[in-house]
Amino acid sequence: MxxxxxxxxxxxxxxxxxxxxxxxxxxxxxxxxxxxxxxxxxxxxxxxxxxxxxxxxxxxxxxxxxxxxxxxxxxxxxxxxxxxxxxxxxxxxxxxxxxxxxxxxxxxxxxxxxxxxxxxxxxxxxxxxxxxxxxxxxxxxxxxxxxxxxxxxxxxxxxxxFGYPSAPDPVSCEPGRECDSVIFQDAGSQFTLWNELTDGGGPSFYFGNPGDVSFAGDWDCDGVDTPGLYRRADGYVYLRNSNSEGVADIRFFFGAGGDYPVAGDFDGDGCDTVSVYRPSQARFYIINHLGANDGGLGAADYSFLFGVHGDKAFVGDFDGDGIDTVGLHRESTGLVYYRNSNTTGVADRSFIYGEPGDVLVAGDWNGDGVDTVGVFRPATGMVYLRYTNTAGLADAQAFAGQQIRMSALNP
Ligand SMILES: [Ca+2]
Ligand SMILES: [Ca+2]
Ligand SMILES: [Ca+2]
Ligand SMILES: [Ca+2]
Structure with a gap:
């Protein structure tokens, strides 16, 4: 010294x-x-x-x-x-x-x-x-x-x-349950897998370009969720069927410039598909199959009005019936609201969660079959999970560092 x-x-x-x-x-x-x-x-x-x-x-x-x-x-x-x-x-x-x-x-x-x-x-x-x-x-x-x-x-x-920390660290999933994991995307489009939010960062790989909006789903119906990307400038969809580095396995386009992607199983057939929210119209366009070979998908299976211009879309099975439906998050106030059917109407539930600037996703964090909210807070790198779709303190928290987006991964 x-x-x-x-x-x-x-x-x-x-x-x-x-x-x-x-x-x-x-x-x-x-x-x-x-x-x-x-x-x-x-x-x-x-x-x-x-x-x-x-x-x-x-x-x-x-x-x-x-x-x-x-x-x-x-x-x-x-x-x-x-x-x-x-x-x-x-x-x-x-x-x-x-x-x-x-x-x-x-x-x-x-x-x-x-x-x-x-x-x-x-x-x-x-x-x-x-x-x-x-x-x-x-x-x-x-x-x-x-x-x-x-x-x-x-x-x-x-x-x-006194009273700190406000939420416990996440614990491993209870035996016999299947809890969602998460995958993070950073500013360089590097993806990092977390196992039930408890392992502090698993395998990492690059996919897509910075600026692509990421999500996750089971594109080939094998029970494993993997990343997808939406290039909002041109509506191109890039899907990968494994959690590893490589080019997209599936490429097609859907929607229009400025659309926001949502992915889920909207018909309960066990396969996830990519649909869009068009903020300028406050309208969701749902389609239950994927495209291929750089082609266009054509018209949506159906569309419906929901929400307010500027709100960010998310997807989950909020009532545990096996069908994913849509929700919206107002990042300026933390307002969360969702429907339990993919139809026009008032929200089935609304509540405030998180802080302005949080990025919201839904997942089954505790393995009870119901998707609930979680937020990633880019300003601090913290993740806060809630086990019910209600206002209140986080039920678990974790630190993910410098990421820009979080998606839930089914086990
Ligand atoms: Ca899969
Ligand atoms: Ca489906
Ligand atoms: Ca449902
Ligand atoms: Ca749950």
Whole structure:
């Protein structure tokens, strides 16, 4: 640790909130190791922190995934401005309602490669930072890392809060049930499979182009859901029959420019097909077969009016009768409403779920045969699942990182 340097360290105590903040900077020579991503660096820090806590007889901390964006932002802010602690208003988004106690470490390390060990060891060798890392009253850690040409900038906020987290982590599906999994699409059109939202990211593969709107379904009726894409500019549909890298197995066009794709089993024959919602008309166009060979599908089997211009369409079996029907989500307010038949009429149910900007899908998260809502929140990378189609807190949550779209995958 030659060259490490403590710039400042201080602590103060408020009546209800313990505040422990420390700053640290170190200089080390560069090496040829490959650089980690910020997410890898943060996970590395959590591992080191928890190894040291367990060795000291203290319970490990859990990552506060829904608070990560604030500490990452702060690390980036320091890299562009100056090395200092957050003010209380800057820190506020990192601390949930009901915060009982918290502490903050910041560090800068002039070492752009290797893993997080140098930064963590430097912090552990400083009494104030070490006390924060090992404090038994802290149960959660929001760890944010940012790398620039000079090195790694790190912000660690530790806390405990009453009523946090608001939702438990998802648990594996109960024996004898079949629960939906999910597949994520990122901005580069890379797909990542998750097994029941519990494995933190399974196989990844590229499919389609950035900008394609993804969904999932069982195109060949073999019981396995796989991705599909809709190119909204020209109405082209690209379907893949396996969850692996490769070109589309099925290509055709349906709908018109600007349509929004929906996929599901609208006639209950066990095969999913691709239909569209035309926002300009607030009309769904449903068709129960797929096209082929770059051809057009022709007219829809039927169409019906539903919803309000600008709302985003989703599909699910909300009453468990084996037939998928349509719903709409108003991203500006979180309003969710759906029908249990593919016909014009008022919504069979409506409620508010999630926050503005959330991306909504429906899936059978708990394996009871009924599809319910889940949202992906791009701003924080969090997924929130609800086991009933009602307003309320999430029944489970997970962290998916930088994705743009989530689709439910039947097992
Ligand atoms: Ca299939
Ligand atoms: Ca069908
Ligand atoms: Ca149904
Ligand atoms: Ca369910």
């Amino acid at each position: 030659n060259g490490s340097r403590i710039i400042n360290g201080w602590s103060r105590r408020l009546t209800t909130v313990a505040v422990l903040v420390s700053l640290l900077v170190a200089v080390l020579p560069l090496s040829a190791h490959a650089a980690l991503t910020p997410a890898q660096f943060e996970s590395c820090l959590l591992d080191r922190i928890n190894n040291d806590r367990v060795a000291a007889g203290v319970a490990p901390m859990r990552m506060a995934w829904d608070r990560i964006d604030t500490v990452r932002w702060w690390s980036e802010w320091m890299s562009q401005n100056t090395f200092r602690h957050m003010t209380s208003s800057e820190r506020a988004p990192a601390l949930p309602d009901g915060t009982l106690t918290w502490g903050e470490n910041i560090a800068m390390h002039y070492y752009t490669a290797g893993d997080c060990s140098y930064v963590h060891t430097m912090l552990m060798n400083s009494s104030g930072h070490r006390a924060n890392i090992l404090r038994s009253s802290f149960r959660f850690a929001a760890l944010g890392a940012h790398r620039d040409s000079s090195g790694w900038w790190v912000t660690e906020v530790f806390f405990d809060a």
